[in-house]
Amino acid sequence: MQTCTSPTEKRRIVIAGGGYAGTTLAVRLAKRIKPSDDVEILLIEPNPCQQALSELDLVAVGPPRPEFCELWLPTIFKDLPVTVCYNRVHSVLPDEHAVLVGPREGPHEKVTYWRLVLATGAVAFVPPVPGLKEHATTMWSVHDAQELQQRIEQQFRIAAKTVDRDARAQALSFAVIGGGATGIEIVGTMAQMLPKRMRDHGLDPVDLHVHLVEGRPDILYDLPENLRRKAKARLARLGVELHLGSMVSSVDDTGITLESGARVPAAVVVFCGGAKADPDATTWGLAADPSGRLMVDESLHASGHPDIYAIGDVAAFRDPETKRTLPMLAQFAIREAEHTADNLLRELRGETPQPFRPHMHGEFVSIGPSYGVGWAFRFHLSGLPAIVMKRFTYAMYWYEVGGIRTAFKRLREMLAMQR
Numbered sequence: 341m342q343t344c345t346s347p348t349e350k351r352r353i354v355i356a357g358g359g360y361a362g363t364t365l366a367v368r369l370a371k372r373i374k375p376s377d378d379v380e381i382l383l384i385e386p387n388p389c390q391q392a393l394s395e396l397d398l399v400a401v402g403p404p405r406p407e408f409c410e411l412w413l414p415t416i417f418k419d420l421p422v423t424v425c426y427n428r429v430h431s432v433l434p435d436e437h438a439v440l441v442g443p444r445e446g447p448h449e450k451v452t453y454w455r456l457v458l459a460t461g462a463v464a465f466v467p468p469v470p471g472l473k474e475h476a477t478t479m480w481s482v483h484d485a486q487e488l489q490q491r492i493e494q495q496f497r498i499a500a501k502t503v504d505r506d507a508r509a510q511a512l513s514f515a516v517i518g519g520g521a522t523g524i525e526i527v528g529t530m531a532q533m534l535p536k537r538m539r540d541h542g543l544d545p546v547d548l549h550v551h552l553v554e555g556r557p558d559i560l561y562d563l564p565e566n567l568r569r570k571a572k573a574r575l576a577r578l579g580v581e582l583h584l585g586s587m588v589s590s591v592d593d594t595g596i597t598l599e600s601g602a603r604v605p606a607a608v609v610v611f612c613g614g615a616k617a618d619p620d621a622t623t624w625g626l627a628a629d630p631s632g633r634l635m636v637d638e639s640l641h642a643s644g645h646p647d648i649y650a651i652g653d654v655a656a657f658r659d660p661e662t663k664r665t666l667p668m669l670a671q672f673a674i675r676e677a678e679h680t681a682d683n684l685l686r687e688l689r690g691e692t693p694q695p696f697r698p699h700m701h702g703e704f705v706s707i708g709p710s711y712g713v714g715w716a717f718r719f720h721l722s723g724l725p726a727i728v729m730k731r732f733t734y735a736m737y738w739y740e741v742g743g744i745r746t747a748f749k750r751l752r753e754m755l756a757m758q759r
C-alpha cells in the first residue's frame with residue numbers, strides 16, 4: 341500500500357480536501373510558517389486537478405477540451421513545504437487524533453494529526469421528484485459539465501438528421517431548473533453560445549429553445565430587485581423562455597411537467613436546484629445541522645473538538661450579525677481558510693484562536709460570457725463591468741494561491757473558452 345506519511349516528530353496539520361478552502365489554507369500556512377514552528381502540513385485530496393467549478397457553464401457549452409482545472413495542484417505546491425497525498429479521508433477518529441486514509445473499499449492508512457481541518461466541500465442535491473434523477477444532469481462537477489456537453493453534441497447530431505421541423509425544434513430544446521446563480525449562469529451561457537455552436541454544425545439557431553424553470557416567482561433572490569430586473573431583461577434579449585412560480589412535478593424524456601399543469605418541452609434538462617454538504621462528513625461522528633453541514637463554533641472549530649476545524653461548504657458557520665448560516669460560496673470558503681491559517685499560526689505560537697467575522701464584499705452572476713449583474717461595496721453593476729469584476733475575483737484567487745503566472749495562464753484559458 342502506498343502511504344501518505346513517514347514517521348515525524350513534528351506537529352502535523354492534516355487538511356482534508358484541496359478545493360477552494362483547503363488549497364487556500366495550505367498555501368497561506370506554508371508561506372507563513374517558520375522552521376522553528378516545527379510543523380508538517382499534509383493535504384489529502386483525491387484529485388490533482390482542482391475542479392473548475394466557476395467555469396462549469398463554459399465547460400458544458402463550449403467546444404470539447406481535454407482537461408479543465410481550476411488549478412493543477414502539483415504545480416501550486418511544487419515549491420511549498422506541503423506534502424500532498426492524492427487520496428481521500430475515509431473516516432475521522434477524534435478520540436485517537438487520527439484519520440483513516442484510503443479508498444472506500446480499503447485498505448486504510450492511519451494518519452495522526454495535531455490539528456485537522458475538514459474542507460471536503462459539497463455535492464449536488466437532487467430532490468425526490470419523479471423522473472428528475474433519471475432524466476436531468478446536475479451541475480456540480482467537471483464530470484457533470486462534460487456529461488452535458490456530450491448531451492448537447494448528441495442533440496446536434498439528432499437534429500442534423502431530423503427533417504421534420506417540430507421534431508428538430510424538440511431535439512434542440514433545453515431546460516434549466518433553478519433560478520439561483522448556478523442555473524442563471526448555465527442558462528445564460530447556453531442561450532448566448534449555443535447559436536454559434538449550432539451554426540458551426542450547420543444547424544439554424546431559429547430551432548433553438550432555451551427554458552428556465554423556477555418554482556419561486558422570481559430569480560436570483562440574493563440580489564437586489566433592480567439587478568433581478570436587469571437579469572430578466574438580459575435573459576429575454578437572449579431568447580430564454582421563463583417559467584416562474586410553479587414547482588416541477590415530474591420530468592420525462594420529452595420535458596418537464598409543472599405543478600400548474602403547464603408543460604415545458606425539453607430534450608435535455610439541467611438541474612441546478614441545490615447542493616448538500618459532503619455526505620461522508622456526517623458519518624465521522626461530528627455534530628451536523630439538519631442539512632448535513634458540520635456545526636462549528638465562532639472560531640470554526642467543529643463543535644466540541646478544539647483540535648478539528650471545519651471550513652468551506654462542509655461547515656455551517658452561523659454569522660453572529662445576521663444570525664444566518666453562511667451560504668455555500670467560494671468567497672466564504674476562501675475567507676474561512678485564510679482565517680483558519682492565521683488561527684493555526686496563532687496556535688503554533690501558543691496564542692488563542694480568534695473568532696471569524698464574515699463580510700460579504702459583493703456578488704456577481706454572469707448571464708452569458710459577456711454580461712453580468714452584481715454588486716460590490718454598495719455599487720450595483722451590470723453588463724461588461726460586472727463580468728470584469730467577476731473575472732477579477734477569480735484572478736485574485738489564482739494570484740493568491742499560484743502567483744502572477746498562474747493568474748495570467750488561467751485568465752488566458754478562460755477567455756479562450758468563451759470564443
Ligand SMILES: Cc1cc2nc3c(=O)[nH]c(=O)nc-3n(C[C@H](O)[C@H](O)[C@H](O)COP(=O)(O)OP(=O)(O)OC[C@H]3O[C@@H](n4cnc5c(N)ncnc54)[C@H](O)[C@@H]3O)c2cc1C
Pocket residue numbers: 356357358359360361362384385386387390391393394395396397427428429430459460461462479480481522618620651652653654668669670671672673704
Ligand atoms: C457551477 C458552480 C458555480 C459556482 N460559482 C460560484 C461563484 O461564482 N462564486 C462563489 O463564491 N461560489 C461559487 N460556487 C460555489 C463554490 O464553488 C463553492 O462554495 C466552493 O467550491 C466551496 O469550496 P470548498 O473548498 O468548501 O469545496 P470544494 O471546492 O468543493 O472542494 C472540496 C474538495 O474536497 C475534496 N474531497 C471530498 N471528499 C474528500 C475526502 N473524503 N477526502 C479528501 N478530500 C475530499 C474534493 O475532491 C474537493 O476537491 C459555484 C459552485 C458551482 C457548482
